[in-house]
Amino acid sequence: MTAxxxxxxxxxxxxxxxxxxxxxxxxxxxSITGLLGRNGAGKTTLLRILxxxxxxxxxxxxxxxxxxxxxxxxxxxxxFVREDQAYPDIKVGHALRAASWFHPNWDAGLAxxxxxxxxxxxxxxxxxxxxxMRSALGITIGLAARAExxxxxxxxxxxxxxxxxxxxxxxxxxxxxxxxxxxxxxxLIDEAAALFERVVVIDQGRVVLEAAADxxxxxxxxxxxxxxxVQDFTAGRPIWNxxxxxxxxxxxxxxxxxxxxxxxxxxxxxxxxxxxxxxxxVHAAGWPAAPEADSEGVSA
Amino acid sequence: MSTxxxxxxxxxxQPIPYVLVAWWIxxxxxxxxxxxxxxxxxxxxxxxxGSVPDGHYTGALAxxxxxxxxxxxNSIGRWLPFGLALGVSRRSYYAGTALLAVLLAAxxxxxxxxxxxxxxxxxxxxxxxxxFRVPYLLNGPWYLTWLSSFVGMTLLFVYGMWYGIxxxxxxxxxxxxxxxxxxxxxxxxxxxxxxxxxxxxxGHFFTGLTAVGLTGLLAVLALALLAGGQVTIRRATI
Numbered sequence: 157m158t159a160x161x162x163x164x165x166x167x168x169x170x171x172x173x174x175x176x177x178x179x180x181x182x183x184x185x186x187s188i189t190g191l192l193g194r195n196g197a198g199k200t201t202l203l204r205i206l207x208x209x210x211x212x213x214x215x216x217x218x219x220x221x222x223x224x225x226x227x228x229x230x231x232x233x234x235x236f237v238r239e240d241q242a243y244p245d246i247k248v249g250h251a252l253r254a255a256s257w258f259h260p261n262w263d264a265g266l267a268x269x270x271x272x273x274x275x276x277x278x279x280x281x282x283x284x285x286x287x288x289m290r291s292a293l294g295i296t297i298g299l300a301a302r303a304e305x306x307x308x309x310x311x312x313x314x315x316x317x318x319x320x321x322x323x324x325x326x327x328x329x330x331x332x333x334x335x336x337x338x339x340x341x342x343x344l345i346d347e348a349a350a351l352f353e354r355v356v357v358i359d360q361g362r363v364v365l366e367a368a369a370d371x372x373x374x375x376x377x378x379x380x381x382x383x384x385x386v387q388d389f390t391a392g393r394p395i396w397n398x399x400x401x402x403x404x405x406x407x408x409x410x411x412x413x414x415x416x417x418x419x420x421x422x423x424x425x426x427x428x429x430x431x432x433x434x435x436x437x438v439h440a441a442g443w444p445a446a447p448e449a450d451s452e453g454v455s456a
Numbered sequence: 457m458s459t460x461x462x463x464x465x466x467x468x469x470q471p472i473p474y475v476l477v478a479w480w481i482x483x484x485x486x487x488x489x490x491x492x493x494x495x496x497x498x499x500x501x502x503x504x505x506g507s508v509p510d511g512h513y514t515g516a517l518a519x520x521x522x523x524x525x526x527x528x529x530n531s532i533g534r535w536l537p538f539g540l541a542l543g544v545s546r547r548s549y550y551a552g553t554a555l556l557a558v559l560l561a562a563x564x565x566x567x568x569x570x571x572x573x574x575x576x577x578x579x580x581x582x583x584x585x586x587x588f589r590v591p592y593l594l595n596g597p598w599y600l601t602w603l604s605s606f607v608g609m610t611l612l613f614v615y616g617m618w619y620g621i622x623x624x625x626x627x628x629x630x631x632x633x634x635x636x637x638x639x640x641x642x643x644x645x646x647x648x649x650x651x652x653x654x655x656x657x658x659g660h661f662f663t664g665l666t667a668v669g670l671t672g673l674l675a676v677l678a679l680a681l682l683a684g685g686q687v688t689i690r691r692a693t694i
Contacts, residue, residue, distance in 0.1 A: 231543040242537040258542040
């Protein structure tokens, strides 16, 4: 598989801060990747640079094999849906019509169905839409464009749970029917976790974790039970975080547990709960501050 | 070229602001003026048929030209971010929007020329009013009126675009600096002429300048502004 998105040594400096610091990422064509991280981590800047809306200070960016900035043949094959997209003073139907002129694979039927699903009237003026309805418009454009590279930045800010489910279902159905490269940034990590084949976590402008989503399942486990039993079980294992409450302790250990270890935990009366993707991201983003050696263990 | 046309069409997806609003403003202003001229008796010297008595030029035609400046600013504003989001390059966006300016100016300029012909034929709409005639500037044959208003409208639209782009890139402070820079250039030119004792020749140049010559000068200025905006938009981010 060739890389649909390839970024090497990408740095973006603003006057008093570094938004992206030596970022290198490769995304295969035909994959769904989650771009995760805290507010201000650099997710939007990365996506804007990929979409040619912002320029890098240093490093190389290739989308579909070419630098995207001012490169119309490449830009035309991608779509970028932004949380804070500014729209002219036009109606929903106008925005969809304009989008249909510029996206060669535009599917008008799908666009019509999506706005019906979201309850978005084509005659509504965009500036009067609520935040959630604006997000619905962005999602409609992003999916109906059927672009080879589809970038979503917090696409469902303000959307209710039902509308988010519509988005997940449609995204997967569309992806199954016409595979494309999707990069999606989100804060609702656990909700979207099932979509991702890969995750990229950035924190303070740096990539702190890049891995296949499958590989992350069970990469860290919370072990809880009586203090002595927990100490006995986790001795010698890398530890991220530990808590004690009276005679009970709860420790996060890093590394896959084999069957023997699990059996032993059972015999010690310990509870084993794998960390969710969201918890992993929180740890990868350095919270709570983890011992040096252990955080290394996960980025590897 | 086809992308340029698509960009022009993108702006016209909602045609009212670009195509109709200027004429609504002008129609209202025309109605007000004609009511005033019909009410106020003409006590001045009676002019020959087909010409306008002194003081009977309304000057209200300036509104449509100023509206082109507003359109130019607006054509960047929130249209640029969505345009780029649709996968248009800055280059094509700029060229396509400038193409729209040229098309609109050609169409509206032709309208003005036609209305001027009607105004002449009806002796100033029956009230000796000079609404579509402007002394010296727009007072020649219809094709010169067309040409001059075309150039003037394009110039103002392109100038407005440049303001829109400067605001996009450098914000309010940058826009103020942009205006200050233009004032400084004007001041420097004035000082240079004064030091060189050149005001006599400058005066001769302008008194000798015909409306056609002025139109030519404005066309050159429009091209310079077009180039300035093109350079500025290249690194604009959204």
